[in-house]
Amino acid sequence: xxxxxxxEAILALAILALLAAIAxxxxxxxxxxxxxxxxxDTSPLILxxxxxxxxxxxxxxxxxxxxxxxxxxxxxxxxNGAGVPLPLILVAVIAIGGxxxxxxxxxxxxxxxxxxxxxxxxxxxxxxxxxLLTGGAWINAHQMSEGFKALPRAMLLGLxxxxxxxxxxxxxxxxxMTRTPLGRAFLAVGGNxxxxxxxxxxxxxxxxxxxxxxxxxAGLVGYLWxxxxxxxxxDIAGGFELDVVAACVIGGIAxxxxxxxxxxxxxxxxxxxxxxxxxxxxxxxxxxxxAISGAAILAAIAFNASRRTxxxxxxxxxxxxx
Amino acid sequence: MQADHRPQDGAxxxxxxxxxxxxxxxxxxxxxxxxxxxxGQVTALIGENGAGKSTIVKVLTGIYQPDEGQIxxxxxPATFPTAQAAGRAGVTAIHQETVLFDELTVAENIFxxxxxxxxxxxxxxRAMRDRVGAILRDIGSDLSPTARLRDLGIASRHMVAIxxxxxxxxxxxxxxxxxxxxxxxxxxxxxxxxxxxxxQNKAILFISHKFDEIFRIADRWTVFRDGQFVGQGxxxxxxxxxxxxxxxxxxxxxxxxxxxxxxxxxxxTVAGYCHPTEFEDITFTLRQGEILGFYxxxxxxxxxxxxxxxxxxxxxxxxxxxxxxxxxxxxxxEAVDAGIVYVPEDRGRQGAVKGLPIFQNVTLPSLQRTGRxxxxxxxxxxxxxxxxxQRLDLRAASLDQDVGLLSGGNQQKxxxxxxxxxxxxxxxxxxxxxxxxxxSKAAVHDFMSELAAEGLSIIMVSSEIPEVLGMSDRVxxxxxxxxxxxxxxxxxxxxxxVRAAAGIGLxxxxxx
Numbered sequence: 001x002x003x004x005x006x007x008e009a010i011l012a013l014a015i016l017a018l019l020a021a022i023a024x025x026x027x028x029x030x031x032x033x034x035x036x037x038x039x040x041d042t043s044p045l046i047l048x049x050x051x052x053x054x055x056x057x058x059x060x061x062x063x064x065x066x067x068x069x070x071x072x073x074x075x076x077x078x079x080n081g082a083g084v085p086l087p088l089i090l091v092a093v094i095a096i097g098g099x100x101x102x103x104x105x106x107x108x109x110x111x112x113x114x115x116x117x118x119x120x121x122x123x124x125x126x127x128x129x130x131x132l133l134t135g136g137a138w139i140n141a142h143q144m145s146e147g148f149k150a151l152p153r154a155m156l157l158g159l160x161x162x163x164x165x166x167x168x169x170x171x172x173x174x175x176x177m178t179r180t181p182l183g184r185a186f187l188a189v190g191g192n193x194x195x196x197x198x199x200x201x202x203x204x205x206x207x208x209x210x211x212x213x214x215x216x217x218a219g220l221v222g223y224l225w226x227x228x229x230x231x232x233x234x235d236i237a238g239g240f241e242l243d244v245v246a247a248c249v250i251g252g253i254a255x256x257x258x259x260x261x262x263x264x265x266x267x268x269x270x271x272x273x274x275x276x277x278x279x280x281x282x283x284x285x286x287x288x289x290x291a292i293s294g295a296a297i298l299a300a301i302a303f304n305a306s307r308r309t310x311x312x313x314x315x316x317x318x319x320x321x322x
Numbered sequence: 323m324q325a326d327h328r329p330q331d332g333a334x335x336x337x338x339x340x341x342x343x344x345x346x347x348x349x350x351x352x353x354x355x356x357x358x359x360x361x362g363q364v365t366a367l368i369g370e371n372g373a374g375k376s377t378i379v380k381v382l383t384g385i386y387q388p389d390e391g392q393i394x395x396x397x398x399p400a401t402f403p404t405a406q407a408a409g410r411a412g413v414t415a416i417h418q419e420t421v422l423f424d425e426l427t428v429a430e431n432i433f434x435x436x437x438x439x440x441x442x443x444x445x446x447x448r449a450m451r452d453r454v455g456a457i458l459r460d461i462g463s464d465l466s467p468t469a470r471l472r473d474l475g476i477a478s479r480h481m482v483a484i485x486x487x488x489x490x491x492x493x494x495x496x497x498x499x500x501x502x503x504x505x506x507x508x509x510x511x512x513x514x515x516x517x518x519x520x521x522q523n524k525a526i527l528f529i530s531h532k533f534d535e536i537f538r539i540a541d542r543w544t545v546f547r548d549g550q551f552v553g554q555g556x557x558x559x560x561x562x563x564x565x566x567x568x569x570x571x572x573x574x575x576x577x578x579x580x581x582x583x584x585x586x587x588x589x590x591t592v593a594g595y596c597h598p599t600e601f602e603d604i605t606f607t608l609r610q611g612e613i614l615g616f617y618x619x620x621x622x623x624x625x626x627x628x629x630x631x632x633x634x635x636x637x638x639x640x641x642x643x644x645x646x647x648x649x650x651x652x653x654x655x656e657a658v659d660a661g662i663v664y665v666p667e668d669r670g671r672q673g674a675v676k677g678l679p680i681f682q683n684v685t686l687p688s689l690q691r692t693g694r695x696x697x698x699x700x701x702x703x704x705x706x707x708x709x710x711x712q713r714l715d716l717r718a719a720s721l722d723q724d725v726g727l728l729s730g731g732n733q734q735k736x737x738x739x740x741x742x743x744x745x746x747x748x749x750x751x752x753x754x755x756x757x758x759x760x761x762s763k764a765a766v767h768d769f770m771s772e773l774a775a776e777g778l779s780i781i782m783v784s785s786e787i788p789e790v791l792g793m794s795d796r797v798x799x800x801x802x803x804x805x806x807x808x809x810x811x812x813x814x815x816x817x818x819x820v821r822a823a824a825g826i827g828l829x830x831x832x833x834x
Contacts, residue, residue, distance in 0.1 A: 179698045181689040188686055191675040197634065198664065198672050199686040199740070200655035258677050 007252045010303075011267045015274065022278045029281055036159060042273025043166035044069075044221045046266055048240070049247040050173050051214030053265040056248055057190040058207045059257035060115035064104060065218045066240035067126035072097045072222030074130045077139040077232035080148045089148070090223060097219015098212045100126060105211030109204035115211075123241070130234045141230035152228045162224050169217070174262040186210060190257025246293065247272050250300040271296065334397065336361050336525045337382075337413065337494050342391035344377055351377040354391070355551040357544055359494055359525035364516060366540035366557070367529045370569055370787065370820070373546040375529050379496055382527070383415045384408035412493035416483045416500055422471055429454040429467035432486045457485045461518055477508035484515060488522075495519055496527045501535060513539055531619050533562055533824055545569060562826065570787060570816035578792030579767050583774040585795060586610035588646075590662070590748050590779065592631070595640035600626035601803040604640070608748060608779045613770065615794030616783040617819050623803040624783045625667060628750045632664035633657040644747065658687055661747030665737055667756060667783070673737040676726030680718055681707035683725050684740045710739035715765055734766065742773075749773070750781040755789060767793060787816050799823050 023030045048065055055062045072093040079089045100122070107118040141149065152162035159167075177183035188196045189206045196203055226232040251268025253260030272293060279289045335358040344352040352374045359365050369375050380386040381393075384402035393400050395411050402408040422431050430437075433450050440446040454467040463481045465474070471482065480500060487495050497516075501509045516539055519526055530536055536543070537557065544554040545568040552568045588607045595604040601623040608614050616624045630637045633651040642649055649660045657663070666672035674683055684707040685692050692702040707721050714735040718728060725736055734754070741749060751770070755763040770793060774780055784790045790797055791814055799807040799822035807822035809815075820826075 179700075180696060181693060181698060184682060184686070184689060184698065187678060188675050191677045194668075194672045195675050196686075198632075198654055198666060200653070200658050201686070202653075258675075 007303075008261065008263050008267065011251065011264065011271065015267060015271055018271065018274055018278075022274075022282060026278075026282055029278055036163070038273060038277045039270075040160045040163045041277055042270055043162050044225055044237075045240075045243060045247055045273055046166050046269040047169060047217050047221050047224075048214075048244040049251070049265045049269040050170060050262065051217035052241075052244045052248050053251070053253050053260055053262070054173075054177075054186055054210045055115070055207075055214045056245075056253050056255060057186045057257055057260055058203075058210045059190050059193070060108060060207055060210065061119065061245065062101075062104060062211060062214050063116065063119040063241050063245075064100070064123040064126055065119075065214060065244055066237040067123040068097055068100045068215055068218040069222040069225060069240070070234070070236045070238075071100065071126045071130050072219040073226035073236060074133060074139070074222075074232045074234075076148075076223040077144060077226050078133065080144055081139065086147055086151065090220070093219040093223045094216050095219070097222065098216035101211040101213070101215015101218070102208070104215065105208035108211065109208045112204075115207075127234060134234070136234060139226075139232040144227070144230060149227050149230050152224045162228065165220075165224070170262060170266055177262055182206075182209060187258060190254075191259070243272060243293075244269075246297045249297055252300070268300070333360050333362070335359055335394075336396065338392075338394040338397075339378070339381070340392045340394065342378070342381060342388045342393075344374075344381060344386055344388050351549050352381070352388070353549045355546060355549070356554075357527075357551075358542075358554070359527055360542065361493070361525050362520050362523045363541040364520065364526040364528050364539055365542040365544060365554075366536040367527060367544050367546065368536065368565060368569060369546035370785070373569075374549040375546060376498070377549075378546070379415055379498055379527075379529070382408065382413055382494070382496060384413075409490060412491060413496070414487040414490060414492040414494070415496035415498060416480065416487065422479055422482060424470075424472040426471060427467065428458075428465055428469050428471065428474075428482055428485075431471055431482050432457070432467075432489050436490060453489065454485070457488050460488065461485060461515055477511065480508075480512065481515070484519070488519075492524060494525045494527065496529070498529045499531070500528075501530065501532065509535070531824055533565070533826060536565075537562075566817060566820055566824075566826070570820050578789075579764070579771050580613070580793050581771045581775055583611040583613075583771075583795070584777075585612045586777070589644065591643040591646075593641045593643075595627065595630065595637045595642070597623075597626060597630060597635065597803075598638050600635075601630075601800075604805060606798055606805070606808070608781060610779055611774050611777050612795050613774050613780045613782055613793055615790040615797040616781060616800060617785070617787070617790045617797055617823060618800035618806075619823050620785065622800040622823065624800050625752055626803075627800070628664055628752055628781070628783060631657070632662060632750065634664075658744050658746070661745075662750065663687075663741035663744055663746040663748070664750040665734075665741055665752060665754065667752040674725045674733050677724060679722045680711065680716075680725055680728075680736055681721040683736050684710060684721075684743055686740060688740075688743050706743050707739070710743045711735065713742075714739050714769060731763075731765075738766070738769075746778070748779045748781065750783070752783045753785065754782060755784075755786070787819055790819065791816065801825055 019030055028034060048069070052062055052065060075096060076089050076093050079092060104115070104118050104122055107113050108115050152160065154161045156164055177186070185196070185201050185206045188199065188201055189203050193203045225237060247269035248260070248265055249255060249268070250271055251260070251264035251266070253265055275292055275296065276289060279292065337359045339355065339357040341354045341356065342352050343350070343354055355374060355378065357367070357378065367375055367378070377386065381388050384405045384407050387403065393402060400411060402411065423434065426434065429450050432454050438446045438449040438453065451467050458465055458467065461481065461484060463485070465478055465481055471479065474482070500512055516526060528540055540557045542554065542556055543560055543565065545552040545565065547569060587610055589610050590608040593605050596602050604627055618624050626635070629635050631642065631651070633654045633656055636652060642651060644660050644662070651657045651660060651662070675686065681704050685703040688706060689698060692699055692706055704721060711721065716735045716739065717732055725733060728736065754766050754770070770780060770782070782793060796808065796810040797814055797819065798805055799809070799819055801823055806825065807818065809818055
């Protein structure tokens with residue numbers, strides 16, 4: 001526990017150091033209004049990282065998360081075009097996102113297919129489905145209603161609604177992880193699946209739940225994304241699933257499952273978000289951005305690996321007796 | 323018949339071990355053992371579970387380094403710092419579960435790691451095929467060198483493993499319970515193969531629990547007990563009774579805190595439990611306050627039976643009654659609900675969730691009870707964890723500590739506390755004291771006694787005879803998936819347990 005806490009402290013320090021370095025060359029970046037903008041900009045990444053975090057904790061991975069987002073975003077735009085009221089659209093994208101996650105979860109649970117294979121397949125299927133829905137056409141700003149586009153950008157107590165949604169869901173997921181049997185099950189299943197089975201926790205069902213949650217979050221972000229950027233097409237958020245995984249890894253979510261915290265994932269996403277927002281401002285080319293993101297991921301993994309204390313060597317019974 | 327060190331026929335041992343000591347935290351697995359292997363002879367290594375047989379194999383094959391002692395090859399001191407070094411010295415092992423590669427062919431398996439190369443440094447497939455053909459002909463096998471291993475049965479896999487041993491010019495071949503999974507016909511083939519190896523002047527170490535095959539095939543015997551050397555000699559001078567005596571012949575030097583409990587009504591009745599591969603026709607009754615011991619050799623199906631009772635696997639036939647009511651247990655959650663809990667043998671894999679704090683490990687199966695309205699209540703969890711860890715005298719800095727940082731004995735206590743916290747009727751303890759230190763052992767035994775006195779029914783699976791005899795009111799011995807014997811009172815002697823487990827037959831009443 002102490003190691004985890006200090007890992008998050010170190011990550012927080014790294015974020016502060018990053019901000020300080022940027023501020024030394026471009027002080028306007030750390031102005032409160034700009035930081036709010038960066039936070040808002042990073043909200044989709046944080047929300048998706050919440051879902052991915054849960055999936056990774058259970059020893060799985062969801063590569064279809066960005067394709068799910070794109071499909072749900074397109075569905076939201078199409079529903080809006082058909083005149084469906086916004087609250088209904090919100091309910092629908094969350095339900096559809098969850099259902100798409102459930103497909104992943106069922107394949108992993110019932111057929112025992114490795115999640116990386118399942119979600120690689122569904123990722124392509126989801127993208128393809130967008131094409132089937134629209135024939136590859138774009139839905140642009142003028143085809144969307146004002147109310148549809150306004151919600152994420154509306155200001156409430158000084159913060160955009162999208163940021164409020166992010167904060168509320170992060171708090172809810174934090175509560176779930178620490179205070180509900182399901183949150184405990186995610187950690188137990190990832191930490192020791194055999195022991196979880198013995199304790200009456202179904203590994204498959206828990207992984208299924210993780211995929212459904214991640215899918216529902218992706219569905220919601222799909223609407224937020226399309227409404228905020230006021231455009232929907234086949235390739236929105238293309239490759240974003242890798243950013244999400246990167247955010248989790250930087251945030252100290254153990255890729256082997258069983259360890260990680262909400263705070264870590266949030267900070268991992270923030271770190272990436274700041275890098276992406278700051279580098280163009282400071283005048284560094286996009287190619288360097290990618291290299292810096294990549295270096296941050298490797299540094300985080302190297303750091304996690306070096307911190308892995310073996311603890312006390314516990315007797316391995318199988319090696320002692322014949 | 324004791325301590326026969328001189329080679330009878332003038333041959334010198336190829337390989338000798340002298341004064342080998344190997345310790346693990348809390349356990350001295352080998353305590354100054356010796357072993358001699360002679361060319362062209364089969365030496366049987368005999369001992370109970372826990373005698374140190376598998377550890378000595380790992381020392382011989384360079385997987386473990388002995389803490390003390392000498393390895394002599396042809397009388398010269400040698401060390402086996404790696405498995406490769408042991409291989410170069412000509413030692414090869416055919417394991418209980420032979421380690422081979424399913425997706426490769428017979429020839430590739432035989433030559434993996436030392437394939438013949440052509441002048442370009444690539445694998446010379448033709449030379450490999452030719453040499454494999456010759457080796458397989460030598461051992462009288464009709465296997466095709468190009469057959470894929472995944473298509474072969476267990477006996478053929480043994481053939482491949484033996485061919486592999488021959489391909490690296492092994493001088494010492496270790497066979498660790500090679501017949502455990504073989505049919506009668508396959509065993510006969512294996513015997514023929516051992517004869518072939520003998521003719522080729524290999525020294526063979528044959529580890530087996532089966533007396534009939536030891537007498538059939540071995541030239542010499544060596545007995546280990548509790549990691550110590552007991553004796554060695556020639557098979558032609560040995561008797562079955564003498565060997566059994568040496569395997570078990572120890573004073574029960576530990577005092578077991580078993581208190582007489584009031585044994586009440588039957589709690590658990592198992593009738594005709596069957597499993598397609600692991601066990602057959604298991605019928606027994608467990609009464610209130612009783613400690614029922616399950617003894618048997620490793621692989622006798624004891625743990626598998628317990629896993630079926632706990633809903634990890636399902637029996638193919640049979641019924642289970644708890645308090646006179648038939649209960650169908652299809653999942654561990656249903657077992658816990660029915661009042662049966664299982665403390666698994668393999669704590670690392672099946673018991674504790676490392677990374678989670680102690681209290682969360684304890685409450686993992688009890689979250690329905692400690693929580694309310696779908697939320698966990700940490701205060702309740704701490705209270706429950708404190709209650710049961712205190713009863714077990716757990717030594718930990720705080721209940722918030724990661725379980726992975728505890729010692730083996732304390733981890734075991736956390737796992738037991740976890741299951742007691744579900745308030746079961748029947749608790750199954752699988753090797754409850756395996757690999758833990760003496761102090762923690764005594765605490766676990768004491769606590770078992772206390773629980774039985776409180777009316778909890780206990781099934782204890784144990785491979786340690788003193789523990790089985792010291793703690794149980796009654797003992798069931800399993801052998802090859804069946805109940806071989808049930809002993810109580812005066813029939814509960816070390817000799818009877820060993821005989822039943824090895825399939826020799828019971829002697830009633832007083833034994834030596």
